[in-house]
Amino acid sequence: NSMLSNKCLYEPVILGVNLECLKSGDGDIIYPINEQVPVMSTSQDGANTTTATFGPWSFKPSCTDFIPSIQSELCVYTDRSFAGNRGISIFTTPQIADEFVRLRPFHDPAILAGINNPEGPWHPQNLPGRGIGLLAKTRIDPGERLMAYTPLLIMHQHHQISIPVRENFLRRAIEQLPDASKEQYLRLATIYGNSSVIVQDVIQTNAFEMQVGGEMHLAIFPEASRMNHDCAPNAQYYLDPLRLTHYVHAVRYISAGEELTIAYSSPLEFVSNRQRHLKESFRFTCGCSRCLAGKTADAALAEMKSIEASLADWTKTSTASTELAEKLIELYRQERLEGFLDTAYRHAALTYNAVGNSAQAKKYAQLAADSGAMKDGPEAPNVRGMKELLKHPEKHWSWRRRMQR
Numbered sequence: 001n002s003m004l005s006n007k008c009l010y011e012p013v014i015l016g017v018n019l020e021c022l023k024s025g026d027g028d029i030i031y032p033i034n035e036q037v038p039v040m041s042t043s044q045d046g047a048n049t050t051t052a053t054f055g056p057w058s059f060k061p062s063c064t065d066f067i068p069s070i071q072s073e074l075c076v077y078t079d080r081s082f083a084g085n086r087g088i089s090i091f092t093t094p095q096i097a098d099e100f101v102r103l104r105p106f107h108d109p110a111i112l113a114g115i116n117n118p119e120g121p122w123h124p125q126n127l128p129g130r131g132i133g134l135l136a137k138t139r140i141d142p143g144e145r146l147m148a149y150t151p152l153l154i155m156h157q158h159h160q161i162s163i164p165v166r167e168n169f170l171r172r173a174i175e176q177l178p179d180a181s182k183e184q185y186l187r188l189a190t191i192y193g194n195s196s197v198i199v200q201d202v203i204q205t206n207a208f209e210m211q212v213g214g215e216m217h218l219a220i221f222p223e224a225s226r227m228n229h230d231c232a233p234n235a236q237y238y239l240d241p242l243r244l245t246h247y248v249h250a251v252r253y254i255s256a257g258e259e260l261t262i263a264y265s266s267p268l269e270f271v272s273n274r275q276r277h278l279k280e281s282f283r284f285t286c287g288c289s290r291c292l293a294g295k296t297a298d299a300a301l302a303e304m305k306s307i308e309a310s311l312a313d314w315t316k317t318s319t320a321s322t323e324l325a326e327k328l329i330e331l332y333r334q335e336r337l338e339g340f341l342d343t344a345y346r347h348a349a350l351t352y353n354a355v356g357n358s359a360q361a362k363k364y365a366q367l368a369a370d371s372g373a374m375k376d377g378p379e380a381p382n383v384r385g386m387k388e389l390l391k392h393p394e395k396h397w398s399w400r401r402r403m404q405r
């Protein structure tokens, strides 16, 4: 019964804060990254009796002043032994930290079996004009898991403390991680290249959004961060709220040597919106095939949206039909949006069920559930809904719904 929602978007972070505009010397000292930020006391040196004092945390949590807008302070919590000594640091409220502690990975390490593998079916490589990217080592099948990792850092996304103050706390969070994890974090790509705010620069460039305890948090998964963007990505990701794990799956065949990609910006937005978002938030000009196709890709998208509106119309005058549902699937495939096909499959399942064709309804419900599980996680409401339809099509609200006159 977790407080973590399943929503995870690759979105610009620290909204409303421009790290570039930061003038240093506004009173707050930023500690250099390798200078140990003063820590009150630690459970690391010898005496394991002190461990009990901070619960699962390896150090005494260090906290900001009380922040009126969230009616709380924010503290740095580090568990160096988390996930087989990969470690994790969390900058959040004491209340939300308590919710984290109740998650199974914190007291039942076996739940993370098979997670955080050092190797995957990909290898990082420097790519012209794209920085580091991940290339497939072998041919990969659709549905294959590409990676599953726990985060190194999770940060409460609040706006009421200054950049230097936040940087100091986040620096402590990174310093307190095991060395290998700390170095992995600091090697990640940055946008601004201003070393005095490097920890936030890495967050801005690499974070995934994650709802925790009803509050937006940003999480850094360094392996997943190496995947570059494409508006027709060959991989899809989701966060498992109970395992604190970020999963990535292949959504179509990927050939050996092909780059693994995810979408940072919704591929269901029109090209100018996608381009603007990617430029503003990530500072690159997207040159993917759907961006190059421009108007043609936009026209396909417009047609998809119009068909979706018809299929979502359950009034008597609706033009919905199984042919339209099949056409929608074809358009998603044509646009290479396999990673987002769950929507089209769901429409097809409902449309077939609505005309009493339970065999086709079940076929598409299964496809929608499989596709949705890679995008929103196996426990997502849409996925559960499709599994319900699959079990009892004739008990589903959509059964023969378009046959009643």
Ligand SMILES: C[S@@+](CC[C@H](N)C(=O)[O-])C[C@H]1O[C@@H](n2cnc3c(N)ncnc32)[C@H](O)[C@@H]1O
Pocket (backbone or CB within 6 Å): 129, 130, 131, 132, 133, 188, 189, 191, 205, 206, 225, 226, 227, 228, 229, 230, 282, 283, 284, 285, 286, 287
């Ligand atoms: C999360 S990182 C991805 C990994 C990064 N390439 C690296 O070297 O670690 C995001 C940054 O990668 C680059 N990037 C991602 N997708 C790209 C693309 N399709 N074309 C060009 N650059 C891209 C941009 O600089 C972006 O700010």
